[in-house]
Amino acid sequence: MKKKHQAKTKTSSSRARLPGDRPSSKTVERMIRVDHAGEFGAQRIYAGQVAVLGQGKSGKVLRHMAEQEDKHLAAFETWMVEHGVRPTALHPLWHLAGYALGALTASLGEKAAMACTVAVEEVIDEHYKQQLVDLGKDEPALRKLITRFRNEEIEHKHIGLDHGAEDLPYYPLLRALVRAGSKTAIWLSERV
Numbered sequence: 065m066k067k068k069h070q071a072k073t074k075t076s077s078s079r080a081r082l083p084g085d086r087p088s089s090k091t092v093e094r095m096i097r098v099d100h101a102g103e104f105g106a107q108r109i110y111a112g113q114v115a116v117l118g119q120g121k122s123g124k125v126l127r128h129m130a131e132q133e134d135k136h137l138a139a140f141e142t143w144m145v146e147h148g149v150r151p152t153a154l155h156p157l158w159h160l161a162g163y164a165l166g167a168l169t170a171s172l173g174e175k176a177a178m179a180c181t182v183a184v185e186e187v188i189d190e191h192y193k194q195q196l197v198d199l200g201k202d203e204p205a206l207r208k209l210i211t212r213f214r215n216e217e218i219e220h221k222h223i224g225l226d227h228g229a230e231d232l233p234y235y236p237l238l239r240a241l242v243r244a245g246s247k248t249a250i251w252l253s254e255r256v
């Protein structure tokens with residue numbers, strides 16, 4: 065009898081989420097936390113790139129992307145306050161690592177900076193796409209926000225491609241490294 069009860073409890077608490085199930089408040093909280101971390105990281109990357117290349121020919125387009133990241137970040141800051149969500153404990157790390165990544169790639173030249181942009185934005189695009197799947201038809205306001213930001217991240221990716229990211233001789237290597245780093249940052253920010 066006891067065994068049967070345990071099995072039933074396990075099934076109801078740990079089964080995979082099915083279509084039609086509402087995401088739990090914990091899931092939504094986790095989404096807001098990781099999205100805030102991602103937008104903060106993106107803002108720091110562009111800040112590092114603008115610091116190095118801001119006076120160059122790509123300065124204007126870098127500032128355009130940086131301004132959009134500022135708005136993305138501000139929106140998630142508002143969501144965090146309204147929903148009582150704490151930031152990731154890794155916030156200070158992303159402060160340094162984001163800026164360092166931006167400044168380092170920019171110091172390697174415009175194409176390297178753009179290759180970094182393509183890699184980061186690809187990962188954020190995939191991340192937001194997955195969140196929209198996970199939300200289903202729930203949380204319409206959050207869905208709307210994510211959809212709008214995702215479109216702008218895709219725009220950033222195309223800006224990177226239009227500015228010669230793929231012409232960088234070591235583009236595949238840099239892209240792979242930055243993608244791996246970005247995915248790791250997302251994984252950690254969802255958990256810590």
Ligand SMILES: [Fe+2]
Nearest residue numbers: 103106133136
């Ligand atoms: Fe963004």
Ligand SMILES: [Fe+2]
Nearest residue numbers: 106216217220
């Ligand atoms: Fe972006």
